[in-house]
Amino acid sequence: MAIKAQVLYEFIAEAGNNELSVREGETITILNQNVGGGWIEAQNSSGNVGLVPEDYIEVNSSTHSAPPAQAVGSYDAYNSEPAAHTQGTNGGGAWPATAWSGNDHGNSSGNCDYSGQQQTPTYQQQGSLEDDEWDDESDDGRSAGGYGHAEEGGTAQRGGTLHPSMKISLNKFSFSKTPNPEVFLIGQSPNKGKESLPIYMGEVGPVWLYPQVPLDCVVADPKKGTKMYGLKSYIEYQVTPNTTNRAVNHRYKHFDWLYERLLEKFGSAVPIPCLPDKQITGRFDDDFIKMRMERLQGWMSRMCRHPVVCESDVFQLFINYKDERDWKVGKRKAEKDEVMGPMIFFTVEPEAPDLDPIEVEQKCEMYSRFTKTMDDGVKDLLNVGNLHWKRCTGPLQKEYQKIGKAFQNLSSVFTTSGYTGESALTDALTATGRTYEEIAEIVASQPKQDLHFLLETNNEYKGLLGCFPDTIGVHKAAIDKWKEADRLVAMNKITPQEKVTMAKRLSTMSYSLQAEMNHFHSNRIYDYNRVMRLYLERQVTFYETIAEKLRQALSQYQEL
Missing domain, CATH: 3.30.1520.10 (Phox-like domain)
Known part of the structure; x- marks a missing residue:
């Protein structure tokens, strides 16, 4: 019996990639479930055959009682079980970076979505995959591990709806x-071998x-x-x-x-x-x-x-x-x-030497407050920057175009007067109108010249700062464990020597956190100094270009 499946989400095939376009709600026939990489081969109602993402379809239970086969190589990285369909985005020495911080889609995503929430794995030992x-595994992001958070409020759950043009985060792992x-x-x-930090x-x-x-x-x-x-x-x-x-x-x-x-x-x-x-x-x-x-x-x-x-x-x-x-x-x-x-x-x-656990707790709280405050500041700058980008490529560009058009319309009206002595004025007005149209294009293209790098740097730091709550959380959890030491000793669950060992190891963790924060601060100062210098240098060039164009327009008007 042919295996029928219901299409859950619309999928648009890309040319030259043997994919098959399907519509949401369409019934298709599965020809091959063992293609691998999160894909199946199917035939649509028009008789066309091609590849469709396995997670975009649901096999009809009336025609096929067994669950759809998992794609070859589709595993949860932390327990080596077939992945469930779940809904799922420096310091010390500051060295120059060659670029600013997009994606050929991977087999299994550990990505964050720049929401400021870093996900932490369960740290179970991963089974060695063949x-x-x-x-x-699929290299285009359609691994069988399920889909992630739909952007702009979309949903990618089974039976849900998803706008075909909407990007979705394809996070595969369920972090705990x-x-x-x-x-x-x-x-x-x-057995740590030669590892030493x-x-x-x-x-x-x-x-x-x-x-x-x-x-x-x-x-x-x-x-x-x-x-x-x-x-x-x-x-x-x-x-x-x-x-x-x-x-x-x-x-x-x-x-x-x-x-x-x-x-x-x-x-x-x-x-x-x-x-x-x-x-x-x-x-x-x-x-x-x-x-x-x-x-x-x-x-x-x-x-x-x-x-x-x-x-x-x-x-x-x-x-x-x-x-x-x-x-x-x-x-x-x-x-x-x-x-x-x-x-x-x-x-x-x-x-x-070893630190006092109280000092450890104070430093941990200080770093937690700073990273949270910086995260808020970075997000605010991103919001303002993105809004300014939209204005430059939308309303602001159109306003300059309207001004330029208005000057040229006025020039056209003046030419109808028949007065022979005003050609210099009408020519200047026309040139001024064209100047404002040129300024409109400069304004629209400017964000790519300067704001792009500022926003990319902030996006990097937004993702990085989103990791700190969990990293600091490990240290806070260790502090809480140390605070329980006296009770655990009284209950004979640990020995007094183990309590001493806990304090010593907590100190080691604190030194690690301090070294990491110093590395972060050093790189933060370097990165923001670099990107702000670039931003302001290009802003100066931007305004100088506009000023020069306005001076050229001004020079065409006669002094009376």
Whole structure:
């Protein structure tokens, strides 16, 4: 019996990608459920055949009692179970970044949506996926892990409605509560090998150990590739580190995998900013590819500037793998890493004496207040900047055009008077009208010249600041555990020596948080100084250009 399915959301196929356009509510026939990567092959009511996202359809129970097959390689990254359809976006030494911080869609998204809410994984050990399964995952964001928060109030739940042109966040993972710091406070030290995160006392307080040669990477040269015998397409980028000047190739889902590994390993100690968000349609458009590459560049630059991240084995693998075998072996090793989540604090080695837990709590509260206040300020600037951009490309541009048109209309009226001595005036009026029309175009194009970089920097910091509540939350949870120490000793649940160990390890966590905040503040000062200088320099050029055009218009009028 043919398997029938109901289309839940309208899907517009992209040319040359063997996709099939379907309408919401349409009944289609499933021809092949085992295509993989979150896709099925289907035939619509017109007889056309092509690929449709599996999550866009629901199999009719009357024609097929078994649940639809999960796409090959579609796994929840933290428990290796088939993903449910759930609804789901620096400091120390401040080094120059090569770009500002878009997306070839990955196999499984750890993205944030810039809502200021960083999601924290459960830190369960990920099962090692077979490479073939991992490589077969969809590279266009339509993995079978379900869809995320629909932007602008849309919904992507089963049976819901979704506007076809609306972008949706394709977050796959279901993150849970703040990781339990007990595994560090009173747990046994894991086999950490040679891993070590030294913390030194600098002029501003605790700081991470920075590499002698600052690391940077260039993300460039996007190329379109195919898989599944040409059925599916993807974009691949070249990543070139300054330490080797040897390029390695990565698709977006590889960046996504790196993000997951970094978040799972370092997220309790280091805020890992989100990757640029995904979108369903237009992923091969030149403008989108350019935007994604720019934002991936910004993300990589920020990771390169972090001394903990850039020196980690998983990050070095990503930028320096030698061949396919080296990549796969390194990937499996990273996925089996035992030093994850709060366990990362076992590798932190501060050179300073232990801190008083009360001092630890005070510093934690101070950092929490600052990051929350800065987050509010960044969001406010983004709102104002986006509104100004809309005004420049909308009402303000039209107002200058109207003024220019009014001057030219007045000039046309004057020419009908028949008076021979006013040609110089009418010519000047016409030129003034054209000047205002030119100013209208300059005003409309200016946000791309200066406001773009300011907003991109703030978007980066909005995502980064959204990570801090959970990172600080781990430290607050540790403080709460330490406060329970006396009661736990009285109940014979821990020994007095374990209480002492808890205080010592809480001090280690505090040094880690202080080093991270000092890194953040140093980079914050560098980034905002740089972007504000650029913004104001280009604003000066903008107004000087307008002033020069107005001077030229003025020069055409005679002094009487």
